Amino acid sequence: MELRQLKYFLAVAEESNFTRAAERVHISQPGISAQIRQLEHDLGATLIDRTGRGAGLTAVGEVTLGHARAVLDAVEALRQAVDEMNGLVRGRLVVGMVTACTVTPLFEALSSFHLAYPGVEISLVEDDSARLVERVREGAVDLALIGAAGRAPADLDGRQVISEAIVAAVPPGHPLAAHAADGVTLAELSAHPLICLPPGTGIRAVLDQVSAARGLAPTVALQAAAPAAVMQLAERGLGVAVLSASMLARRPGLVAVPLNDADTAAVLALVSAPTKSPALRELLRHCRESFAAPTGRGEAGGGPALDRGAAIG
Structure with a gap:
């Protein structure tokens, strides 16, 4: 039994027709018929009822269909898992940071991520917050530490660090x-x-x-x-x-x-686009852990510790 035979069997079962199934999986009609017969031989049972105009399933075929789908779904899940791990091994991330903002937890997150996934290339760029936000929106930057008035931009995924x-x-x-x-x-x-x-x-x-x-x-x-x-x-x-x-x-x-009547807070936030690569998801996890770690009393009233001169820029 081969995976391609299960794929062909699924196509015939869903199309109820050998010709349409063959077109769907890009194989000749005699070729798909031969593969289905080989699958039936391996299982020792008839799966397709060929007596009518269409290609219906026998009782054994109905039972086999559910198992075939489960096998093919499991193979696809395995492939996706391997693809994600490959992305972590060979990926590339661009991290943006507001100019002159020294935030120790961010550097700690980058360090721990690099130790865990040394094959991922990390580029660090500095810019003002407005341009960093646009670069995240454009996809040129994967994750950025920005300053904002009141809250992070609503169209991006954001995690407030300091307010x-x-x-x-x-x-x-x-x-x-x-x-x-x-x-x-x-x-x-x-x-x-x-x-x-x-x-x-x-x-x-x-x-x-x-x-x-x-x-x-x-x-x-x-x-x-x-x-x-x-x-x-x-x-x-x-x-x-x-x-x-x-x-x-x-x-x-x-x-x-x-300033008694300045009622809008200055916030420091990590922002990223909604669509995330496996590498970015892992970096965000390291950031959450790093910013949540008890690194000492933060200079912003209980937040993460900042180096002297840190900016909510």
Whole structure:
């Protein structure tokens, strides 16, 4: 008995006709008839009733049909499982990360995945969040760590990593530093020149969104792609930095001032397209485990630990 004979038998049973079945499986009509007869010989029973105009099943053929389908389904499941494993052995993944964002759990996930599947090529690219989202949508990037305002894009599969408020950051002698305990409004913030991350980043999206909602148009005097550069400029008195709270941890040269009416959170999220390769599914599993691991108190209030200068960009 051969698998192709079961495939031919299934075609005849479903078509109830040798000629149509032969066309379906791309074999001649005499060829499929000979293979069915060989299958009947091997089983020692007649499977096809050839006495009528069509090709109906005998009682034994009806019983055989269910088993034949089960065998062919099992073979297909085996083939898919092997294909998936081959994908993990020979696959390629492109991982995107917002510029200047150092998130230790992501690096740990990439490391553990590489150890488990060394044959998968991993490429890491940096960009701003808006462009990374578009590259995920286009299929150019498989998985990206992005910053966003409020939540990750609804059309992508997303897992929120951090959610925190934006804050103002000023040197100790700045007038706003006196409000470190009670905070200031966005209108009060807008009276000063600001230093922020550029458009396309999550922090900037939050600032622009909450300001527009209150009819404000703050002046962004300076902008830099790296949070560390934004902080250094603010430390030198060139403006008020707008960052997330976790970015300012262990930064003695700046005072964090809450923004009382900035009610949209800055989030850091992993996003991927709905259709996932076996390798991407495994990488996502490693990411879930890495971000859930107790790596210490996160600088964003109980989230995963971030390196100094990490950005929700």
